[in-house]
Amino acid sequence: MLSGPDSFDEFVQTRGWALLRFAYVLSGDPHLAEDLVQEVLARLHRRWDRIAEMHNAEAYVRKAILRQFLSWRRRRAYREAVLAEVPEPAVFDEPQTRVLARDQMWQLLSGLPRAQRAVLVLRFYCDLPDPEIAALLDCGESTVRSQAARALARMRTVMAEKGLVGDG
Template sequence: MTSLDEVVRSTERRLLRLGLMLSGSTHNAEDLVQSVLARAHRQWDRIGELEHPEAYLRTMVVNEYLGWRRLLKNREVPLAEPIERPTDDDLGVRQAQRDATWQLLARLPRKQRVVLALRYYEDLPDQEIARILGVAPATVRSNAARALATLRDNLSSEEAN
């Protein structure tokens, strides 16, 4: 059986990055992972026996994010001023682009955002994403297609303004 300390040491940073990709906030990501690890600690006798406890913890983070009540209460999305196309490799320009990207992602429904984070950030295949979310692979593909279409539409409308 793998100890919880070993698994936390090896996966905590990755879980925090996933939490950041899902929630869009460092503080919310920390809270998300902390609540998952607290629940995992209580169930570690069972989780530690699994072949891949890291994958189980990742699934717990996704499920916790999807059901998180505190995030539903705080739907505040910071608005950035529209940015011009970058002409150089300025740190301020890159930060503005990053902020604009977070703003676009924050507009997506939660499941679509999860699908994009697991597909493009965690680099998981549709089968694995479907298993984590408890849906069919076709549902994963349709959520990804809708999310990308929404992002394209939002980007087009912002560029037109």
């Protein structure tokens, strides 16, 4: 990868949307996602020559976005998001059911602690194995597994409480 301002602009143009989608899945808020990506890219722009020489610059940027999301400075803004209540289950056609399921998933994810949410996003959205997640989060693989287990258990509990779990 080339270094210099042209390579930074090219990187942002080619990978910007993917980074924004990643931040959106982490945060669940389009405005916060934009802030996360913008802050990280602004901070990394100064050092882009060194970052561009790395084997995988995008992985480095994603890790920076993840760390910014998990940062204590973001906690207050993250908790201020207003969430709509879960709508009644739709019994109509398939597209409505998919939209409802997606909305319910967003609400379930938003109720998790940041670290648990990050583990689930990295595992299921980014399709990363536990060793890579552990490296990104600077923790042990057992911590990743326990965070994922706690998150999934919490989501199952909330789903049962809200009657979102089928009888089958």
